[in-house]
Amino acid sequence: MKRISCYILLLALLTSCDKLLEVKPQSQITEQVFFQNEGDFEPNVIGIYTVLRSIANNVTYGAERSEELISATNSRFGVAWSQTLSPSNGAVNYSEWYRGIGHCNLLLEKIKAFPFSSNPDLKKKITGEALALRAYFYFHLLRVFGSVPIVLEAITDENVILHKRSTGAEVMTQVLADLDAAATQFSSMSGFSKTAYPSKYRFAYGSVMAMKADALLWKARVIGGVEADLQAALNAVAEVEATGIQLNADFAKVTGVRAAGNTEVLMAAYYSKDETPGGNYAKNALPFKDVLEGAINKEQIPYVKNSTNGQGAYQISPLSKSLFTDPADKRIPFTWIADMYPSGPKISWITKYPGTVYADDRYADNDIIIYRLADLYLLKAEAYAELGDFANSKKYLDLVKTRAGINAYDGAMSKQAIEKEILDERGRELFFENKRWFDLVRFHKGGIIDVYNYVPNLKGKTTPLFWPVNTTVLANNPNMTQTEGYK
Numbered sequence: 001m002k003r004i005s006c007y008i009l010l011l012a013l014l015t016s017c018d019k020l021l022e023v024k025p026q027s028q029i030t031e032q033v034f035f036q037n038e039g040d041f042e043p044n045v046i047g048i049y050t051v052l053r054s055i056a057n058n059v060t061y062g063a064e065r066s067e068e069l070i071s072a073t074n075s076r077f078g079v080a081w082s083q084t085l086s087p088s089n090g091a092v093n094y095s096e097w098y099r100g101i102g103h104c105n106l107l108l109e110k111i112k113a114f115p116f117s118s119n120p121d122l123k124k125k126i127t128g129e130a131l132a133l134r135a136y137f138y139f140h141l142l143r144v145f146g147s148v149p150i151v152l153e154a155i156t157d158e159n160v161i162l163h164k165r166s167t168g169a170e171v172m173t174q175v176l177a178d179l180d181a182a183a184t185q186f187s188s189m190s191g192f193s194k195t196a197y198p199s200k201y202r203f204a205y206g207s208v209m210a211m212k213a214d215a216l217l218w219k220a221r222v223i224g225g226v227e228a229d230l231q232a233a234l235n236a237v238a239e240v241e242a243t244g245i246q247l248n249a250d251f252a253k254v255t256g257v258r259a260a261g262n263t264e265v266l267m268a269a270y271y272s273k274d275e276t277p278g279g280n281y282a283k284n285a286l287p288f289k290d291v292l293e294g295a296i297n298k299e300q301i302p303y304v305k306n307s308t309n310g311q312g313a314y315q316i317s318p319l320s321k322s323l324f325t326d327p328a329d330k331r332i333p334f335t336w337i338a339d340m341y342p343s344g345p346k347i348s349w350i351t352k353y354p355g356t357v358y359a360d361d362r363y364a365d366n367d368i369i370i371y372r373l374a375d376l377y378l379l380k381a382e383a384y385a386e387l388g389d390f391a392n393s394k395k396y397l398d399l400v401k402t403r404a405g406i407n408a409y410d411g412a413m414s415k416q417a418i419e420k421e422i423l424d425e426r427g428r429e430l431f432f433e434n435k436r437w438f439d440l441v442r443f444h445k446g447g448i449i450d451v452y453n454y455v456p457n458l459k460g461k462t463t464p465l466f467w468p469v470n471t472t473v474l475a476n477n478p479n480m481t482q483t484e485g486y487k
Contacts, residue, residue: 035110038119041126044107048133049202051100053269055137056368059281061144061467062434067319067455068427072347073291076284076313083457087486091470094148097137102155104134109154121189128185132203132211135178139215142171143438145483146466150174164479172219179212195244200259200267201367206243207267210371212236213379218438220386221446230383237380240266245373247403251331254374255353259367264374268367273356279309279364282353285432286310286364295339302354305361316348316431319456323427330405335431352432369433374400378426385419386446393418400429419448441465 034040063069064080071077079090107130116123141148148171149163166174186192186205197204216233219225246263248254259268271280288310289303304310316336324332335352338345355364377396384393390413397418398408411417423443427436444451444465451465452458464485474480 038114038116038122041107041111041114042122044103045126045129045133046202048100048103048107048130051096051103052133052136053368054096055100055140056269056370056434057281059284059434061140062437063432064437065455066436066440067317068431068436069314069320070317071313072285072315072349073287073312076311081457083455083461083463085463085468085486087468087471087482091468092144093470093472094141094145095473097141098151100137101134101151104130104137105152106154108134121191124185124189128182128208129203131178131182131185132208135175135182135208135211135215136203138171138178139175139211139218142168142175143218143441144467145469147171147483149477149480162477162479165481168223172215172223175215176212176219179208179215182208183212194239194242197243197266200262200265201270203267206240206245207371209236209239209243210266210376213240213376213383214371217379217382218442220383221442227387230386233383234380237376237383240373240376247373247377247399249403251403252334254334254372255366255369256334259369262367262372264372265367265369266371266373266376268369270367271365273358273363273365279355280353280366280368281364281434282350282355282366282432283309283364284311285314285350285353286355286362287312287347287349292339294341296342297337297340301337301339301349302351302362304355304363309355309361309363314350316350317456320427320431321348323424326406328405329428330403331428335428350432374403374429375426375433375435378422378429381422382419385415385422388415390414390418393422397422397425400425404428416448419443419446423448 034044060078060080064077065083069077069081079085084090108127111123111127114123138148138150147165147168150166150171151161151163152174153161182203183205186208192205194205197206200207213233213236216225216229216236220229220233243266245266248257248262248264253262254264259265259270269280273279283304286309287301287303288307289298289305291312292298292301292303295301321336324335333351335350336348337351338348353364353366353368355362355366377399381393381396384390384396394409394413401408409418409421411421423439426439430436430439440449440451440454443449444454452461464483466483466485468483468486469480474482
């Protein structure tokens, strides 16, 4: 396969030079022609972020399989939400993930031949980003499919190796190896500073450490790790804390302030109002104004005028709302709002990503958060709880509760009780941030919940936790096998 699709992403030079803007598809460029000089590598690694952004903008895997969402006025749910996955119904072609992996492999292979004598730090930065991107793709594949083939070689001709499915443990080993290698590249740059985030829309040392903590918790609880993995996760979060990231005092700023100026966000995917029709995945939660006619509080609800910009498909589920037991919780107004009619409320609209109002309409253009500090605090609380250090677990849990304006944890100091509270707190804090299903799987495997009794649409079903691959994948690779649990 001699040709690769190269996407070059422009850097916006508006208020700062680190905002990733529109993706401009360029011509089909052969790898032999493209990697001719050192200047070719920076635009290439930027282009790989288009795959990351596409994955981050897809809530099918991280949100729709969870309990977070129910239909609003325009149902758009499919087999993920109904939990009716089968090889013939909802099976996935994972080619997009491997497109990103292929670009990483090719870049990592080709950059070896270039010395970057005048700027060796640039080579380290680009290499570190490519390694982190590959880790991101494999970690996402691991959480969606349970196990996948590991492809590390660059594809430069028609001789493509057809790999068999690796075990989940093998994939995790690769993820962690790439993350460690990426961290080494970043930390070996001259003048390295842990506090440096050159762009929060691209990987840096701090966001690599965040993903490492996330991956280690998955390893420890889902794949079957050891105590050392939990300690390593704690160490990774400590490295994140050392980068100087801080919680926003005002929860409204979590999604209301762009990542570049957001003290809490480590990494996000940037969106502008015009780059995709209607914006990011949050457009599925924004109601069309006509459905709010007669609502007493219409102007308090983030509605759109043009149905292209808002689908009105999602609302927060009763189960997710029930997690907010304290009416004084400061996160509630920035999580949902119930429309009010003389006869009472009808729909609880999601306000987590309200978008921005422009002269013509509202657009879902908030940054999509990939990692932020509150998420890492709760991962740290989880790791401490797994280690039996309930005092430190409570400490990090309460840091998130305090910002929300709710009472500190006062329940039993036991693994079952405090971990269930951590799961509930993640449900409150990280609602609609595309993490919930993965949280549920982790706590299910850890024995804290039975996900088949917790998620309403899984009750009475035996649908496997991981997705099936579709027939195209199996036909193209005779060495590939179907996901366990599907016939």
